[in-house]
Amino acid sequence: MKRLIIHVDMDAFYASVEQRDRPHLRNKPVIVGGAPHSRGVVATCSYEARKYGVHSAMSSRRAFALCPQATFVKPRFQAYRQVSQDVMEIFKSVTPFVEPLSLDEAYLDVTENSLMSTSAPYVARYILGEIKRRTGLTASAGVAPSKFVAKIASGFDKPNGLTIVAADEVESFLAPLSITTMHGVGKVTAQTLFKHGFETIADIQQSRPEQLKAILGHDRGVQLYELAHGRDSRPVVPTRERKSIGSETTFAFDLDDPEEVYERVIPEIEDVLQQLDRRELSCQTVTIKIKTSEFQARSHQIKLNHPTHDHDEIKRLARRLFDEMAINEPVRLIGMTVSDLIPRTETGRQLTFDELTKPSLEE
Secondary structure (H helix, E strand, C coil): CCCCEEEEEECCHHHHHHHHHCHHHCCCCEEEECCCCCCCEEEEECHHHHCCCCCCCCEHHHHHHHCCCCEEECCCHHHHHHHHHHHHHHHHHHCCCEEEEECCEEEEECCCCCCCCCCHHHHHHHHHHHHHHHHCCCEEEEEECCHHHHHHHHCCCCCCCEEECCHHHHHHHHCCCEHHHCCCCCHHHHHHHHHCCCCEHHHHHCCCHHHHHHHHCHHHHHHHHHHHCCCCCCCCCCCCCCCEEEEEEEEEEEECCHHHHHHHHHHHHHHHHHHHHHHCEEEEEEEEEEEECCCCEEEEEEEEEEEECCHHHHHHHHHHHHHHHCCCCCEEEEEEEEECCEEHHHCCCCCCCCCCCCCEEEC
């Protein structure tokens, strides 16, 4: 049986949530991220702002220079997570084979599905319709025999688009695309391929595996050759192990008062604790990190002998780590991360702070 894979990607997710919740922002340029004159960055922006060249990861100052009429909005991650949860529930009502990639995108294997349909396009249209009906937002989807092709297809007709690539159309669909659209081809690999005359996926399709092996090494060369022909056997993995949960903030101005710096990390700690509770997880490692005005990163980490999800306990550990860093220079960023995550159903009795044996410290 041929696999039926769908990749769903929400359209300008954070910005769309803001436009939905604030009607006066609809059909207007919206930038979610740092304030326009801060050192923050753009998390995402509405399609109205993208027309001016604004894009994610751009500095907020640059975004303001390109689109000064835009409304800058501070991210509301709790709201985005709630919408994401609603969307994921729609996916899981159709198939248990859902692999989330982030809050706003996921792979689905609908080879077998609750709609009892053998038509992946039909299933995709149903899902997009349910997302619109339940959340008021739009998403785009790609339908293909593999994850690689489905992901590329989902970005073809944004926003609110559906692109279908049949098995016998895969190679012709991929052929005209730039090699930079391929999974795992970053700047360095792309430059290497450009130097050897490879510009489009068609160039790779028409090459020999030995050529790519000589340029990129055996494993990487074989992988790219297979992907260029649309061959991708990676399964949709229903559960992705979350390795850590973190939150951080960049200050508008460098801070040199340690107590003021610590006050700024308190909301980030609260956010991390809420995420732990929402996912019903315990953690065994707590990390506090800073970035100095000279962009030097420092961190202190504590690993416990037993998992914990006790709020007071984690806050005390965070304070202990912060104090031991002995900050004596201006700071521009601070954050907190918990890792070594374990479902609470597997952790047994919650030990108290005093019951824990002395943990080891690492920097």
